[in-house]
Amino acid sequence: MADDIYEEAAQAIITSDRAAAEEVAQRALDQGIAPGEIMALGFVKGIQEVGELFESGELFLPELMMSADAMAGATEVTNAALEGAAAEVKGRIVLGTVQGDVHDIGKAIVIAYLKANGYEVSDLGRDVPAASFIARAKEEGADVIGMSALLTTTMEEQRKVVKTIKDEGLAFKTVVGGAPCTQRWADQIGADAYAEDASDGVKKIDALLGR
Ligand code: B12
Helix, strand or coil, X not given: CHHHHHHHHHHHHHCCCHHHHHHHHHHHHHCCCCHHHHHHHHHHHHHHHHHHHHHCCCCCHHHHHHHHHHHHHHHHHHHHHHCCCCCCCCEEEEEEEECCCCCCHHHHHHHHHHHHCCEEEEEEXXXXXXXXXXXXXXXXXXXXXXXXXXXCCCCHHHHHHHHHXXXXXXXXXXXXXXXXXXXXXXXXXXXXXXXXXXXXXXXXXXXXXXX
């Protein structure tokens, strides 16, 4: 049953079992479940629960890191299934996790979705300084700069990038995402869009570029 496999996926993350996570991801794909679906309804539920256990002090950093590793394994399997799905190139995007922040699981999912939906994406990695977002966007003639931030302390980096674009009169559109970000935050810093998850990211970028 589909519900069971979603639960199995969540459990593989909660129990930090990378091998199980990869096996469940592959089995879900073999059963015809879409990569985004097993991610959103299974693995992401698991890592959210891990985050809650960490916050309430029931789980510690080494366990959180092992769960993150299991999540990375699942993401590799589902992202591979998204590869090569698109035919036309709709635009160029540079995307990274902001300076001071090493959370990159969500970013990897967003990149896979964008690629599968026809975008050329340069992955700038994590802990990316504001100046590097701008320099790479210029170098690559990007249409959009995407910034991921998972910490309330690193969200400010998104503001720096948006401000530089405005100060220098550059044409890049900006999209922000990550757990602490909201539409309100995007409005506050003057970003062009906020996306709640990977598929929303594709929708928002399509809309920004009139695709
Ligand atoms: C996994 C994890 C880690 C892993 C990260 C591994 C990795 N390679 O990414 C490790 C163990 C390294 C880690 C470390 C830390 N973490 Co941490 N971590 C998490 C956890 C549990 C899950 C994050 C995650 O992967 N979620 C799953 C993905 C799929 O979701 P997502 O990232 O939100 O991305 C989706 C959307 O947001 C959106 N999106 C994201 N980015 C973008 C960008 C664009 C452009 C678009 C369009 C969309 C988009 O699309 C994605 C896909 O749908 C969260 C809890 C949580 N609720 O988020 C805590 C959490 C973010 N961490 C937290 C903390 C405190 C830390 C540490 C400071 C812990 C410590 N004491 O050292 C360090 C900080 C390290 C650093 N400098 O960055 C806090 C942050 C609190 C705060 N308010 O700032 C959280 C909320 C946990 C908690 N509840 O306390 N962490």
